[in-house]
Amino acid sequence: MAKARDTYMVIGGCGFLGHHIVQQLLARGDSVCIFDLVQRHFDVPFYSGDITNVDDVSSALRKSGTSCIIHTASPPAGLKNEALYYKVNVEGTKSVIAAAVSTGVRKLVFTSSAGVVFNGADLINVDERLPYPEVPLDAYNDSKAKAEEVVLEANGKDGLLTVALRPAGIFGPGDRQVMAGMYQVYERNQTHFQIGDNTNLFDFTYVGNVAKAHLLAADKLDIPPPAPPLCDTREDALLAEDVPPFTSEEEKLISAPLPFVAATTGKHRIPTSEARPLGPYVELPPNGREIEAAFNDPNEELSGRPAIRTRFDQFSGVSLVMAKLRNTQINPLQVAGQAFFITNGEPCYFWDFARMIWHQLDAHFPGHRKRRDVFKLSKDIGLIAASGAELYGKLVGKEPAFTRFKVSFSCATRWHNIEKARRILDYEPDVGLDEGVQRMVQWCSLMGSIYIPKRIPKKSEPGERHNHHSTPSVFLTPPNTTSQPSIPMDDDPAWFPPQTRSYILSFQFSNWYPIFLKHTIKSTIIRPVPAGFQEYLTSDGIFVPEGAEDNPSDSQLSDDSDDLAETTITYSDANSDFRVKHWAFPDLDQRIRNCIEEYEGIFPKLNFSSPKDAYWVLFNANPLRCTSPSDVYILLKSSDFATHDTDTKNVFSGCIDLAPDEEPPNYELELILRKWYPIERNREVRCFVRNRRLIGISQRDMNYYEFLAEEQTKTKILASVSKFWETEIKDKWDVKDYTIDFLLTRELTKGHIIDFNPYSPRTDSLLFTYKELHSIAQDSHAVPEFRVIPSADHPAAMSNIPVFQHNMVPLEALTLSAGRTVSELEEALKEQIQESMQNGVTHDGKAA
Structure with a gap:
């Protein structure tokens, strides 16, 4: 009898990893829906809600008929709000489990993190037997570990089968963390800096491989184990000799030869580094030359060999017997109730991975990078420098970007054994590091997300515009795009009133707001705007004026369930030769702050247009709620809608021509600060x-x-x-x-x-x-x-890809500037980049 196909719900399906999981499910013809805050990628059934609210999740599960949940949503690592981690990762996951049980869902695949076993010490080829640390490294990894425990404890209860996957260092197309910091260093020509001796191996994992592992886990979750658990055979089995001998299926599973990972991903060569098949060593081993020769021989066979095990191996007879005794409810060779490390199987020297990215960027920007000898900063010196940065941060009341944690992190060895996933899940990474990096950089290029600003000449020609980038232009909106819809050619002018300039001006905010003050959201109109403000809005680049930055609010949710956001270290740009135009609007900043204090959050707009097309750019929980002047500026600066109002040609586009003796009406830019209101x-x-x-x-x-x-x-x-x-x-x-x-x-x-x-x-x-x-x-x-849309099958249903979707490039990787040089902004930039996200919480602060 054929196995019934599952109906999948991907929680966090519009995030980085969730996006790829949904893509792969759709590609193989599965029925899939998404539970998230805002649908951005797929024309599939979508449910918006709060994962900490059991009713929200239960309602979505019932309506969709879900039989398998893939739960990827989580806040990113590195936030200050520790309570958010426990609310979303732990309590939210409990809600998902409760909803699954109440609606009869059979399967739950949970995205955990390889960081759940990391306590700051080196991890060398560790497997899933390593316990959670007694003293957690941070709230993120602790909350992930607690959530994973909840998931695995729920296995087998009320008919629910669960599994947890632990990816490490996810990267690839759609990445919003790794590429940002790496590109920032590249753009500044600082790729010659290195902390540590680069002998620490680190796991990075291509996002498509991680998505594949989730589908494999879901498919195999309800497959019976190769032998029954002890509780099904002998309830009194307490000693090793009481454990039944391995079945032929078990023996086959643990002893079958596995091909080298290189057989699927290609030999591990880093284009910008020495290929080191022996890893770091002090003295060459006796057969080292033969190993290196074989590695470099393109004709060398890579045939698999039967596994030879010691008693310390996780798949040795002793280890498996002990595993059966520790948990008599689960066979250690089954999927349900277990955790699996998921990596590329290609541990890479930490700085080699960065150089892979920079090497690929060279193809897009030939001649940009200057060849320099690597400047190595030892770990000890790095820790001293980071201590100074942390002390300075305390003195000025700001979080430092360069910390001892990040120095230790970049010098730590962290790689994991994935044999368990390969044997039990049949997981094999399809895309290697080299190809994965190529795909990631290529995706950024196609999205218009990487850009090197030209140097600004000392004098501009009349009418010529130049880039005023005080920071790298990472993940900019693609040039020459417009968000305002053009007038359809088949519209009959008789269908509309005369489109005069006066008619259009009657709709600017200051004209209608006083009339309907009692029936709309309370607002403050700033008119005229400060001198230079309009020029600032229309200048190239995305940065904020000096003095506009306040402490950023809590970041929003993502599905990036690893802590790779902490890995990238940046440096001051002592050799910057870009001329930067400084912008500052202190009086306007103060008026904005006053409104924020009065309204408890604001939303900006100009005469006609709101920056809704840039809702995903802010780092706070409510995507359009501004809590600082910098939020206001970055929303307006990132929006095509809002900047439409700065040009009278755009404002009066489509209007009938003026009479020969008619004077054009006066048009003056105005800034409106509206009281933040959560719109459902x-x-x-x-x-x-x-x-x-x-x-x-x-x-x-x-x-x-x-x-x-x-x-x-x-x-x-x-x-x-x-x-x-x-x-x-x-x-x-x-x-x-x-x-x-x-x-x-x-x-x-x-x-x-x-x-x-x-x-x-x-x-x-x-x-x-x-x-x-x-x-x-x-x-x-x-x-x-x-x-209204009468049914989910209606042609207009779920076609909610907004006209401004072309703007939705990863501006979470955007660097924030205060109009200063890169050196002056280093700490603020790093903090903002690392706290960037796509998915979020709902407007009332609930997790999506």
């Missing part, structure tokens, strides 16, 4: 008004929401919105044609105005077409129509 997308609608008639209402978000499709709900919303428009808007504004974005309360009886937009081709008509709206407007007897 499923209660936001867009209303269309033509000739003072409300003719159409559309749900604003293009996800399918079951409650919206209910007739009772639709009737209630239509009545509430119509009543509000009739009583609070219709006769209080002299504009006849417009659209309104309106947010309903939870009771769906009241609401408030989010924004007004022109009735224009530039405004998205959502579930209508303007031709349909025109027909409704022509019918004097027509009543307003409310349109």
Whole structure:
């Protein structure tokens, strides 16, 4: 009888690792859905919720019919908020397990971390028998270890089968941590620096290999073990001699020859380093020359040999017997109830990996890197320098970027034995380090995510724009892209009111806000903006003015379940020869801080546009909530939507020409700071008004929401919105044609105005077409129509890839500058880069 296929839910499926897992599931034709905060990558069923809320997870599991959960969501390593780790990793995982049990889910694959056994000491070919450290290294790894324990303890209870995977040093396309720091060093031409002697082997793992391991674990999770656990044979088996002899299946599993990992990934050669098959040594072993000759011989056979074991080996008879005695409920050769290290099987010298990346970058930027001898800083000297940096950080009240932990980390040996995964999961890494690095750098290049700024000439030609980068332009928005939709060629001008400049200006915030002050979010209008502010917004590069930086808020969630974010060390740029234009707006900074204090968080916009296309750039838990002036600047600077308002050509694009004697209306840039308000997308609608008639209402978000499709709900919303428009808007504004974005309360009886937009081709008509709206407007007897996505199968359902998705390159790797030189900004930059993430928590602080 054929085995039933699973339906998968990937928790954190829009993150780095989760993305690749969903891709591989889709590629093999599986049914898959995602549980996360915002869907960014896939046109698959999507559920938004809080993993610490059992009801949220249970509801998604029931609706999707999930039979197998792959749980990848976690905050990244290196955050200050230790409580967040335990809330999300431990309590969140408990909620996932409880929801799985209550809904009858059969399988749970948990993404743990190789760091759960790391206590700062060297790890040399360690296997899964190594216990958790008595004194945890940090809150991240401790919370991961506790979550892993919870997962494994849940195995076999209430029909749930569980397994935990421990990846180490994940990298690859979509990476938002490793590439950022490595590129930063490269861009500054500092690749000749090295801490330690580079004899410490380190595990790095290609993300596609990690995703493959998750699918293998899910597939094999419910396969019976090669022999029954002791509890199924003898309840009184307490001594080694009482353990039954190994079955033929067990013997085959533990003794079958395994091919060298090099057979699948290619011989381990680092393009920029000496190939060292013997590893670090002081004296060459007696057969060392023969080993090196064989390594360099392209004709050398790499045939597998039967395993020869000692009593200390994890698959020796003694070790397996002891494993059976320690846990009589589990056969040590089964998948369920166990943890597995997942790596590339190619431990690499720590700095060799960085040089692999820099070597690949050379192909994209020939001639950029100067050839220099390696400058080696010993670990001891590095620790002394880091101690000074930490002391300085305490004195100035900032977290240092260069710490003793990071020095120790970059000099530590950390590599793991993956024989257990290879034998029991049939795991073999498909992509080696060399190819993986090539793919990662190539992906960054295709995404427009790597860029070397040109030197700024001393004098610019009139009208010429130059890059004013005070920091590396890592992960910039691709050039020559625009987020504003162009006017469709088949739209009939008769469908719209005359698109005059005066008409467009009536929709700038300062014109409508005073009229509807009581019915919208409290806001502060700053007009005029400081001198130079508009030039700053339109200058190339993404950086913040001097004095704008405050302590960053907590980072958001990711699925990057390892601590590789701590590995990259950067240095001051004493030889920087880039001219940097300094920006500073101290008065504006203070006004922003005052608003933040009054409103407890703000969201910025300009005259017309909000920087919603840059929601993923901030490092805090609520992606559009600003808690410092730097947050405001970085949102505006990263947005195509907002900078649209800085150019009158864009503002008045599509307007009818001025009469020969007509003076263009005055247009002045304004900055609006709105009180932060958590908008639940499923209660936001867009209303269309033509000739003072409300003719159409559309749900604003293009996800399918079951409650919206209910007739009772639709009737209630239509009545509430119509009543509000009739009583609070219709006769209080002299504009006849417009659209309104309106947010309903939870009771769906009241609401408030989010924004007004022109009735224009530039405004998205959502579930209508303007031709349909025109027909409704022509019918004097027509009543307003409310349109929603009626089912998950509707053509518009889940097609919620926003028009600004091209901007969603990894700006979590973005460096933050204060308009100073790179040397002056080193510490702030490093902290921000390491705290960057894509997935997050919901707007009320709950984990997604």
